[in-house]
Amino acid sequence: HMGPCEAECPERILALLGDTDDPGALHWRRRCLERLARPTRQLEHGMHIRLPNPVRFTDGYEGDEFIVHKRGRKIALAKPGSGYPSY
Structure with a gap:
């Protein structure tokens, strides 16, 4: 009854999954979809972040x-x- 702790499944993989009634699987899928729905911003060179x-x-x-x-x-x-960090 242990399911995945991480919820970072790509949308393309979630779309391939079949139907399920398993509460753990449904909860995990819901968490993955919530993460995908969050707005993101790309980091750009020179951007100041906090x-x-x-x-x-x-x-x-x-x-x-x-x-x-x-x-x-x-x-x-x-x-x-x-200044610039060393790479």
Whole structure:
């Protein structure tokens, strides 16, 4: 009776699933669909973002505001005023 804890199934896979009466499966599908319905925003290079909670890094920096740096498919976050991060 253990079901998946994560609810990140892609819509294309959910569409392939057959009908079910299993309450656990229905609950999981509903959670997946709710996640897919949430609005998302793409991170763009140079965008300033604020996280809901501060993050502590190994260098001792703790903050909730960052600047997005993109190079190809890689994304790095830098603290404001620090310049570009090293990749």
